[in-house]
Amino acid sequence: MSKSSSPLEKLEGAAGIYIHIPFCKQACHYCDFHFSTSLKKKDExxxxLAKELELRKDEFKDVTVETIYFGGGTPSLLTNDELQLLIDSVYKNYQVSENPEITLEANPDDLSVQRIEELANSPINRLSIGIQSFFESDLKLMNRAHNEEEAKKCLSVATRYFDNISLDLIYGIPGASNEQWQKNIEIALGYNVPHISSYALTVEPKTALASFINKGIIEDVDDEQAHEQFHILKDRLEEEGFIHYELSNFGKEGYFSKNNSAYWQGKPYIGVGPSAHSFNGTQRGWNVRNNSKYIKAIQHNELPIEIETLTKTDQYNEYIMTGLRTIWGVSLTKVEQDFGMVYKDYLIEQANVFINQHLLYIDDEHLRVTEKGQFLSDGIASELFKLNLS
Structure with a gap:
């Protein structure tokens, strides 16, 4: 643990703040994020959270905050007054840009007409709605708190009050056919949202989903079908003018997530709350993954954070991993400038295998994945990592 002096080095430039809200009504079967279904300690x-924002303000003393992101968990469980308190804490302790992107992750069952109206009158200007599926069978399999009707109703109302909306969809769900997946996409497109995030259902260890699959209660995820559904999604959204700017994200022009884009481009951010991660370019930190321990430490003016200083090789590997997931790719010029010719030569040598397989290509001094290689980008990136530490 660190005392109240800021643990990460101070920075200059632009950055973001992520606020983790570790509460949920119920546990989704696939989720391994940190959360609690008990709200007893919510006020504390x-x-x-507000105090941690104050304790860490010196880290961003010369930095302008461009994005504020409420993630979780389920941030929409907080009242507007509670959200406003945290937004006020950011403005009180940090320099904030004139028009920051302020995103709230929300579940459909929390978005009543009244709640949407309240949010529309708050500083929050972007909603990320966890739809996941418009089919009751999928929602029950995943143990989502909302139903099909709530998913559709909240979108029909939210789109009247918010211009900047993203919705989440999950593909590769056991038992969900390609035809059903296509219907999911068409329903989503019917609401004219400008951004869609979509993820393959992943079986994480120690989750209820993993247990059900091991016991044969639910069939295992079919990776081949997930691959097919990824391409169905990509092709359909691009037909509608969406830009596939990151492996799991599609946005209309002008509607890319500024928060997520900053992460993929290696910009710094402070993560506030239990289990939240922070990054300043050379150091990574993560808070304790326990609500009670987090609260107790902050009450004693201690920051319950562990810090890792990244080696040059760590920084290179991280840049490769994030860069290959995006349309911007990996800049060979940046690799040479930041890491040296040895790293650039190594990258090109390793990449040649995948270039010959038509999974990677070089254009305008940028290494990018081909359409064929997109679904495999994380695996390809790991093959380009440099293993020796420096």
Whole structure:
């Protein structure tokens, strides 16, 4: 643990703040994020979040905050007054840009007409709605708190009040056919949202989903079908003018997530709350993954954070991993400038195998994945990592 002096080095430039809200109504079967279904400590935790923001303000003393992102968990469980308290804490302790992107992750069952109206009158200007599927069978399999009707109703109302909306969809769900997946996409497109995030259902260890699959209660995820559904999604959204700017994200022009884009481009961010991660370019930190321990530490003016200083090789590997997921790719010029010719030569040598397989290509001094290689980008990136530490 660190005392109240900021643990990460101070920075200059532009950055973001992520606020983790570790509460949910119920546990989704596939989720391995940190959360609690008990709200007993909610008031104490919100006070601790506001205090952590104050304790860490020196880290961003010469930095302009361009994005504020409420993630979780389920941030929409907080009242507007509670959200406003945390937004006020950011403005009180940090330099904030004139028109920051302020995103709230929300579940459909929390987005009543009244709640949407309240949010529309708040500083929050972007909603990320966890739809996941418009089919009751999928929602029950995943143990989502909302139903099909709530998913559709909240979108029909939210799109009247918010211009900047993203919705989440999950593909590769056991038992969900390609035809059903196509219907999911068409329903989503019917609401004219400008951004869609979509992820393959992943079986994480120690989740209920993993247990059900091991016991034969639910059939295992079919990777081949997930691959097919990824391409169905990509082709259909691009037909509608969406830009596939990151492996799991599609946005209309002008509607890319500024928060997520900053992460993929290696910009710094402070993560506030239990289990939240922070990054400043050379150091990575992560808070304790326990609500009670987090609250107790903050109450004693201690920051419950562990810090890792990244080696040159770590920084290179991280840049390769994030860069290959995006349309911007990996800049060979940046690799040479930041890491040296040895790293650039190594990258090109390793990449040649995948270039010959038509999974990677070089254009305008940028290494990018081909359409064929997109679904495999994380695996390809790991093959380009440099293993020796420096």
């Amino acid at each position: 935790l919100i006070e601790a």
